[in-house]
Amino acid sequence: KSAFSVYREKLAAARADSIRALNEVAENPESDAQTVAAAMREKAALAGYAEAEACVETMLAAAGWPEALCTVREDAADVVVRAETLSEQDAAAILELAARQTGLDAARIRVTCEK
Numbered sequence: 001k002s003a004f005s006v007y008r009e010k011l012a013a014a015r016a017d018s019i020r021a022l023n024e025v026a027e028n029p030e031s032d033a034q035t036v037a038a039a040m041r042e043k044a045a046l047a048g049y050a051e052a053e054a055c056v057e058t059m060l061a062a063a064g065w066p067e068a069l070c071t072v073r074e075d076a077a078d079v080v081v082r083a084e085t086l087s088e089q090d091a092a093a094i095l096e097l098a099a100r101q102t103g104l105d106a107a108r109i110r111v112t113c114e115k
Contacts, residue, residue, distance in 0.1 A: 003114070004069045004082070011071065015046055022046075049073065055101045060094065070098065076108045083113040 025031055025039040049072040056070040056079060067082035079098050086094070091111050099106045 002067065002082075004067055004080075007069060015050065018046060019043055045074065052077075052102045056098050059097050059101060063093070063097065065094070072102050072104075075104070077102050077104055077110070079109065079111045081111075081113050082115070084115055086111070086113045 022039040022043045026036045026043075031039070052072045053070040056072075056077075057068050060066075060068040060070075060079070060081060065081040065083070069080045071078050077098055079094055081094065083090075094111045095106050095109055098104075098109045098111070102109070
């Protein structure tokens with residue numbers, strides 16, 4: 001397995017744990033309406049991050065970077081592509097694609113490469 005695959009599995013497992021915990025809060029009869037609403041908002045946010053990550057990775061694969069990893073949080077994202085180096089042009093293209101797919105400002109996105 002590649003490091004990218006291992007990280008994706010760990011991220012998916014961590015998110016699944018978070019969703020389970022949020023579901024427990026939402027389903028707890030002692031949780032008030034505000035707490036349930038907050039848990040559901042957080043759950044929706046996690047789903048949105050996962051969708052944005054998948055979109056970025058799919059678009060990068062289509063653009064010639066088949067091994068890429070994107071992680072999105074509320075206010076930032078990281079994109080790592082498998083490459084020896086990235087030209088300024090390639091880094092800018094990746095940054096623009098990630099900004100478009102995540103809705104984040106480019107200043108909040110970090111693009112790196114890994115050999």
